[in-house]
Amino acid sequence: MFASNHLKRETGLRFWGPVLPFLVLLFSGCDPSDDNNADNFDRGAYLTETADNIIVPAYAEFAEESQSLKQALDDLVLGQVSAEDIIALRETLRETYMAWQRVQLFDFGPAINRALLVTTNTYPTDPVEIAEAALLPSWTGGLPGILDSSGLPALEWLMFSEDATATAVTWNEETSGRLFHARRLATFMADEAEAVHSSWTSGYRDSFVASTGTEAGSSIGEMLNAFNRVYEANIRKGKLGLPNGFMTFSQTPQPELVEAPFAAMWSVDFLAESLKSCAHVYFGDDSNGSTNALGLDDYLKSLGDVSYGEGLHDDIAAQLSSAETAIASLEDPLATFVVEQQAASYDVYGELQALVVLWKVDMMSSLGVLITYQDNDGD
């Protein structure tokens, strides 16, 4: 059912895709500051609420969690690390990782300028590279070659490659460099998180809420492109479609590609939290849109039925609910589930895919916002 629906809409996009930029060009040519939509939605208020109630608090929380993790590592004493310390650290890492799921969607502006998404959560991580890096006297974060041995996944491996008791023993060996390197990784991550957070609070927030158009490069354009891109590539595909084999040519499950494979019991929670944060952005609040917070749902409703807005909103709300239910049917370890119950995981994938169609194709065209992230010059 999802497949055929998807196919139909994709075909439509492919047909109109090349024409769309020129149409927009034509309109904006008259007056670039003119909005394409004749809607009366207060985008300034919407952006202000989104920045102040969702984005900035989410970054504040992620920066704070990262800082706690760094502090917890700094507080450990080499030679005196216990299994209990490792267990406590793992919990702090989990909370930081959960906080990450709530900022990953905002991969534009300050975050993209620092490549926060790839320095924080590139997986699968490379254990050999991490173990080698731990032995190096100096280490520089943020270089392209070490993204797959940095951030949350690298810390996860350091804390979970052995059981808690064995991990404590290894960490206590100065020659392993593990504690030392975990601090470097956490420090870099905390510094980057804080840098992005402070970019938002020291200027970017103001320019973000002031850019109320819908053209490419506007706040709405940037935010919704990041929203769709991260949902499509990092959430739908990265957290499920690659591990369960759906997105691979051979359709063979690749359990090693799940998020947080060493912790093993976090993958589904992270996927669920990711979808929850999408819903949060979509509705503008934590609930199902029943409060007054302005969200994308209100933006769509403001268009009325004429522009397919209200009907589309109902479809999205229903599909979000189906997707949440579907994710709840997954079980950790996800790495095992995608192998043993691949077909069931495909059904869940279908529910996530249906949201791509509704958000990326239907919502974006209803709002008159161009998808720019697949724009390339073909060479």
Place this chain on the structure above:
Amino acid sequence: MATAACAIFMTSCTREGCTDPAASNYVDNADSDDGSCEYDVVAPATYEFTDDNGNNTVSFTGQRQRLNMLSEMTSYLKSANNPGTALEASTLLAMYANDGYTWEDSEGLSMTGSSKQLKNKTVGGESFYTDMFEGYMNGIAEASANTVDGVTDGAAGQAGVVLSTTNPAKQYLQDAQGQEWTQLIEKGLMGACFMYNISSVYLAPGKMDVDNTTAVDPAAGKYYTAMEHHWDEGYGYFTDAVDYAPGGNGTNRFWGKYANSRETVLGSATKISEAFRLGRAAIANDVMAVRDAQIAVINAELERLAAGTAIHYLNDAVSDFGDDALRNHELSEAKAFIQALQFIAGTSVPTAEVEHLLEDLGEDYYNVTTAAITEVRDELAALTGLTDVADQL
């Protein structure tokens, strides 16, 4: 009182007005120009011009040949993005100098054996630049041959084909530092050959301070004046479509393409093509003030176009930072577009600035930081007045 009297006295002895006889509001007895000149010249809708007898005066066949040469060379270069495809250095060098190479020549322009070539038009045939491009050609030939021998995967410190991790359709042959020869050659020649010839040759005084009264050789179908022809040659390096328009003809390759790609933010495709049409009409009507104003517009817009395109690719490289193939590809494009800036007359980014920017970016694209990329982007934007739109590019 005294001051007013003095002012009246002053104006009565120096008559102000438009002093250009070519202007429609020329004041015969004015002796001080007040900047009020107006001209009747209008830009036609397309780049089509005829003489009084209706003979076509526009010709840029040589430019079309060179555009086609670079198109053919680029498609040959890109074939090396598939591992197992070896490029011949001798073939690339023969294409570059149009020396003994048989062109596909799909438009039947008699390219094979013609005197037209890219090499001797690369910054006037200056060996510093031609050696650089020939070095790239030798480099890609060698690396592509290695992919035949099984060295296929490019990585830090290893030339080879690098596969995109985010877009399976993308893969590029890149050197050990991630620099992509194909981009350095294609986009590099857009700068060192096409841009250089538009701005520093054909629209420069040496080719503009020439005869504009006599047709060059009507018997041979050359109904244009020398000045008209030089202007057309400049146009032909921008696009070979007489009906060039954003979203329309001529937007398939080279500067016409990249101007179109950044049109919503920069508007350069419209401004450059209109300035070429207006300037050409001005030449046909012998109104040099209008021509000169259009030269200024074209140079300013070419600078915004090259800088804006470089900024666009720097932005992309940051967005695709974790994807070696795409990041390296985009940085290679950015590098070539930054280099193009030095070839524009009156540029804000002369050679020393270009070198400074590229130094900040670094040579090793596997070892670059987002801080370095954004710093170069911001510096470039500041130099070219694009700071306000840098995020949108």
